[in-house]
Amino acid sequence: MSQPFRPAHRWTVFIRSCALLLCGALANAAVAADAPAPTAVVEKLHGTLLTMMKDAATLGYEGRVNMVAPVLDGTFDFETIGRVVTGRYWKDFIADTRDRFVATFARLSAATYADNFDGYAGETFETLSEEVKKGAALVKTRIVKRDGKPVSLNYVLNQRDGEWRIVNVIADGVSDLALKRSEYGAVIAKEGIDALIAKLNAKIASYAAAKT
């Protein structure tokens, strides 16, 4: 589970490189096929979370943020997430505002993971199923705890430039994006996007402050 994605064997890479050189059109398809499957993307995240939980104390909050942030950047599609959580307001934002919002949101995600996964009590992640349709995938997993009911954790993934990225996490039936969209929409309507970004930054600061 902690090593969910094995890199391709060297000679496979070589042959594939030849194919790339030979035919551009086919090469594009090969790259897409070579990208990790939706399940592998989710398991890569889970592997990191598990390591983070086990080494929580030695890593400390900052260490956990630094560990998870690059993994989130490689497994989540924060651009699509930013568009969905800001809903009808997104189209009115200028590029700079969009970038600022997406960057802040990504930092908040890392802070939230670092805060929530701060210890280990024998939990394991289990992948239950994968369903792929057009450019979207649904990966169902669960966290099994030593004592207590398992928590269902489902991921919706988006295919972007041939790579699978997570766009939504549904924990025990609660869609993270839907929750954020409701909250964010209300804040944007009342106070505007800059106020929302300020609030998210305040959240990040409060996570950090609580751990030091």
Add this chain to the structure above:
Amino acid sequence: MSRFASKPGNSTMSRAPHIEITRGLLALGCIALLSGCASSSATRDPSDPWEPMNRPFYNFNDAIDRNFFTPIAKGYVKVTPQPVRSGVTKFFDNVGYLNVIANDLLQGKVGDFASDTGRFVVNSTVGIGGLFDPATGLGMPAHDEDFGQTLGKWGAGEGRYMVLPLMGPNSLRDLPGIGTSMALNPLTYLNPVVTIPLGAINAINARANLLEASNIRDQAALDPYTFVREAYRQQREFKIYDGNPPTDDFDDYIDQGEAESAADDAAVLKVY
């Protein structure tokens, strides 16, 4: 929970908090009226028309929760070992299980009905009044059913969202379920001398089980009221489908490009 919280005359509790609460209620009522007029339709969520009334009740519940229930629940966690709390949770789950069995039947889940009946019998006897759960190991896992889910299964819409004083989030669809779960709980028919302390233990234990969830809410929510409302709605929807909602349209959002209206992107937000 309501039974416990509304019980006055506790020797450790002075009269002052009650006067305070009454005064608070009046004040909150006023705020409700005022904010009902003040908030413009642009900022209000059309799916929650009773928000002007719900919000003060939410704040009222939250104040009581923070000042009474949370400290008590934390103290309870400190003084009781995990196996004891687990036994208490199992006991109350079991004693309320007739409600699950009845709703299995109402939803036409014949297999679950048989297994849940067996579960209730086994846990009530071999499991010493429900303190232990040998039934799960015997292939009779716990199910989560109530009358609100049954109404959902029968096709009833969610109905308006409401926050009940002391009881928390609810909806018009889930409201009748309070009655059925009480009517089908054997504890309801015992002498109050027994039911009141048991109700208190149940309330404290149930609150203790939610400490982690409320922690997440406190840390993650920008607006806890909205956060709780959305989480409640989605979790209820998820339960109606027994954790397996239909997944036909999880790819719908892909082709939509930029979201134009609130109705867009619905697919990706769904509760699969």
